[in-house]
Amino acid sequence: MSAPHRLVAAIVVATALTAGAGIGVRLAACSNACISDLGRDFQNRGIRPDAFPYVSPNANFEYPVGTGLVFWAVTLVTDTARSFFTVTSLAALVLAVLTAWLLARRYGNRAWYFALAPPLALYGSANWDLFALAPAVAGLLAFERQRDTRAGVLLGIGAAMKIYPGLFVAPLVANRLRSGDARGAARLFGWSAVTFALVNVPVLVARPSGWLYALRFQSKRTPTWGSLWHYAIRTPALHLWVSRGSAPVIGNVGGLLALLSGMAVVTWLAWRHALGPIAASAAATAVFLLSNKVYSPQYDLWLVPFFVMLAVPRRDYVAYVLADIGIFVLVFGSLGHHFGWTRAWAYTMLALVVLRVAAIVALVRDGARADSPDSPDSPDAPRPVRARLAPARPTPA
Numbered sequence: 001m002s003a004p005h006r007l008v009a010a011i012v013v014a015t016a017l018t019a020g021a022g023i024g025v026r027l028a029a030c031s032n033a034c035i036s037d038l039g040r041d042f043q044n045r046g047i048r049p050d051a052f053p054y055v056s057p058n059a060n061f062e063y064p065v066g067t068g069l070v071f072w073a074v075t076l077v078t079d080t081a082r083s084f085f086t087v088t089s090l091a092a093l094v095l096a097v098l099t100a101w102l103l104a105r106r107y108g109n110r111a112w113y114f115a116l117a118p119p120l121a122l123y124g125s126a127n128w129d130l131f132a133l134a135p136a137v138a139g140l141l142a143f144e145r146q147r148d149t150r151a152g153v154l155l156g157i158g159a160a161m162k163i164y165p166g167l168f169v170a171p172l173v174a175n176r177l178r179s180g181d182a183r184g185a186a187r188l189f190g191w192s193a194v195t196f197a198l199v200n201v202p203v204l205v206a207r208p209s210g211w212l213y214a215l216r217f218q219s220k221r222t223p224t225w226g227s228l229w230h231y232a233i234r235t236p237a238l239h240l241w242v243s244r245g246s247a248p249v250i251g252n253v254g255g256l257l258a259l260l261s262g263m264a265v266v267t268w269l270a271w272r273h274a275l276g277p278i279a280a281s282a283a284a285t286a287v288f289l290l291s292n293k294v295y296s297p298q299y300d301l302w303l304v305p306f307f308v309m310l311a312v313p314r315r316d317y318v319a320y321v322l323a324d325i326g327i328f329v330l331v332f333g334s335l336g337h338h339f340g341w342t343r344a345w346a347y348t349m350l351a352l353v354v355l356r357v358a359a360i361v362a363l364v365r366d367g368a369r370a371d372s373p374d375s376p377d378s379p380d381a382p383r384p385v386r387a388r389l390a391p392a393r394p395t396p397a
Contacts, residue, residue, distance in 0.1 A: 003108035008101060014115040015100035019093045022121040026089075030082050037127045038088050039081035041071070049076050054203045054210035062217040065200050066160030067128045089125035095134035096124055102141055103308045113307045118321050122328055123298035130301070132162030137305050139165065140281055143172055148187040155188075156195025164288045164302060166196065167263060171270035171280035178271050218294065223251040226295030226327055226353055238346050251293030262287030269368075276371030282306040283364045290357060297331055300324040300356075303363065310367035316359055323356035 026034045041047075041061075051059040053068035061068045070088070078084040104111035114120065124130055139154030151172070158165030169192050176185035204211040222244070223229035229251045235241050242250060266287060270280040285302055289295075300320070307317045330349050 003104055003106075003111075007108060008104040011104040011111045011115045012097055012100050014112070015120070016093060016097050018116055018121050019096045019124040022123075023086075023089045023093065023125045026125055027082070027086065030085070034082060034085040034125075036085055036089075036125060038125070039085040042075075042078075042081045042084040045071075047071050047075060054213065055206045057210075060210060060213040060217075062214050063128065064160055064163055064214065065203050065211070066157065067131065067162070068203075069199070070128060070131055070161075085125070088128075092124055092128070092130040095130045096120060099130070099134045099137050099305065102138060103305060106141060107308050110308045110311070113317055114304055117301075117304045119298075119301045119304055119324055122324075123301045127296070127298045129162060129298050132158045132165055133302060133305065134158075135161070136165035136168070136281075136302075137309075140168065140278060140309070143188070143277060146184070148176070148184040149191050152188045152191030152193075153195045156192040157199075159192070159196050160199040162302075164285055166192065167284040167288055168281040170263060170267045171275065171284060172277055174267050174271040175273070175277050175280070178273060219252055220248055221251075221294055222247045223293040224295050225331065225349055226297065226356075227251075227293050228290060228353070228357065229255065229293040230295075231350055231353070238343065248293075255291050255293045258291035259287060262291055275368050278306070278309045279364070279367040279371035282310060282367050286360045286364050290360065297324065297328050300327075303360065306363060306367060310363070311370040312363055312366040316362045316366055319355060320359035320363065323352050323359055326352040327356065 026036050029035050030039070045053075045061055046056070046058045047053045047061065047068070048059075049072075053059050053061045053072050054065065061071065063071075070091075074084055074088050074091075078087050100111060100115050103114055135154040135158040139151045139158060142148075142151040142154060152169075155165050155168055155172075159169075169189060173185045173189050176182070176188060200211070223233060231238075232254075233240060233242050233247050233250055240247060263284060266275065266280055266283045269275040269283075270277070275283060282303065285306070289299055289302070303320070307320070327349065330345065330352070
């Protein structure tokens with residue numbers, strides 16, 4: 001049953017205000033390319049109407065192809081960093097509002113977690129994450145309604161934007177197969193693969209080196225501050241115990257092994273029905289985030305919808321948001337030269353990273369319970385039937 005229209009409208013308006021506040025603050029501080037990846041990449045990546053990303057030699061781009069296509073499309077109607085930022089951010093705001101509308105109609109009051117989420121204000125206009133998040137959420141809701149073709153297309157679009165929604169496909173296919181719906185599993189897998197290929201294959205054929213640029217770029221990066229790998233390759237005094245040249249390799253190999261192992265476990269649990277579809281997708285996102293050697297604060301936006309879709313305790317959400325805000329302050333305070341690197345700064349960051357990891361683990365653990373068929377909050381749970389009292393019949397004499 002859909003939520004009341006007034007509640008849905010209020011959540012939609014609140015979402016627009018939250019995301020709009022982030023856009024407004026960045027526009028007010030637009031001296032540094034709107035302090036956003038959007039403006040900086042417009043200035044530095046060389047993508048223009050006559051310079052197609054990945055295909056033009058001077059328009060390489062470190063993001064997946066779907067994001068590059070959005071980037072190029074916006075350049076058709078903008079010509080400055082500020083206008084590029086504004087148009088892209090407004091498009092992201094529309095997607096945030098659409099996501100809030102979907103969540104509010106399905107989950108009612110829990111959608112306030114998304115509408116008022118600090119990560120939405122902090123990162124909604126920082127990067128292209130909402131262009132992946134919106135189709136990911138819509139795809140999961142379509143899957144829940146047995147619309148597997150639509151779910152496959154939406155998850156394929158999300159994967160073409162930011163990769164992580166594509167990780168949902170394996171556990172969702174396992175869920176369908178375990179339920180005896182081989183045709184639904186085939187539709188889901190086939191349409192997600194076809195959609196992802198339609199976005200990527202033309203670019204791969206046109207210029208393979210341009211398509212591979214994102215992989216080469218990411219493979220060369222050293223594990224970053226907010227990742228577990230950053231601390232795994234350091235001594236207690238926070239000095240590298242490996243050479244700088246081998247640090248990216250350790251992050252690449254270790255991260256890939258952790259990702260594959262984690263996804264195998266998530267898919268197996270989905271097959272066993274130990275994880276419901278939404279909880280399995282949350283777990284897949286968590287595996288990606290925790291195994292990745294690169295952490296950007298805007299990644300925290302990816303998990304916010306799952307606090308709506310899974311009936312987890314409020315403390316999980318509060319811990320996650322507090323860790324996110326703390327990391328935001330430290331990372332951007334340092335990048336903005338408000339304070340420098342110190343040992344105390346590094347250990348504070350480590351404490352916040354541990355808090356964030358604990359909150360993610362709690363989300364997956366509590367979400368698995370909430371999304372199980374035995375939970376009253378699960379869409380598969382039987383609903384209680386209220387007995388009706390019939391008038392007593394007179395007893396025959």
